[in-house]
Amino acid sequence: MSVHPIVGERKLEALRHALGPDILEALTDPLVVEVLVNPDGRLVLDRVGTGRADTGHELESEARERVIRLIADYVGDPVTRENPRLAGVLPVTGERFQGFLPPVTAAPAFSIRKRPAVIWTLDDYVRDGVVTEGQAEVLRAAVRDRRNLLISGGTGSGKTTLANALLAEPAFANDRVFLIEDTDRKSV
Incomplete structure (x- = not known):
């Protein structure tokens, strides 16, 4: 069963919107190797040569959960309270994704590891x-x-x-x- 191209594009647009401009920009930066969004919403970037640093930007809890649920839908692995962990890849670009929902974390959190x-x-x-x-x-x-x-x-x-x-x-x-x-x- 295939997804209609318009539906697929709408889901990608929803994911881009949920990620927000700061994360999308980080994903295009060749020096960024990992994007981390902590349960408190803080955005942390891991860069080649300088390591991890807090960006001062935050992502709201609802947006973090939406990102996790959209990727869960993409990989076909629903997340629930009983199954609060998600491992997968981002659509199109293929970066590794790990997402976590309560009760394993205080609030939604995720990391994106770039190739x-x-x-x-x-x-x-x-x-x-x-x-x-x-x-x-x-x-x-x-x-x-x-x-x-x-x-x-x-x-x-x-x-x-x-x-x-x-x-x-x-x-x-x-x-x-x-x-x-x-x-x-x-x-x-």
Whole structure:
């Protein structure tokens, strides 16, 4: 069953309106990697090189809940008091979305994680002192030898960035890579 184009466009316009100009502008900024709207309505942006900062802007509770419900409708996963968490992607652009309603938060809150504009390489990790040359070589050998690797960490710790760096290694240049994940995150 398909949605009539006019209905789809109206839903997109409703989502743009609910997000508001501050969030829409942040989503077009290449330095912004994450948009967070806290339960108190504060808009926080996470930028490459400077980290998280409160913008001084706020989004009303009704608008936050509307954003979550519109995306829930888009992904076909209704949110309710019994199911107050939502994981999905934004329509058209595909940014990762996490939304929360009471009772898991005091008020509606959500985050939007953008796809990376630049893919880091293992050489970038070495250059920036994140890993040593020896550690990078261990990772390269693991990729080359087709070893299993487990990448784990908390939210925003760089798991996807590291996975993208490993997938950018020459050992994968002529191979097909098949990924299974709950939300699309890689830039292959």
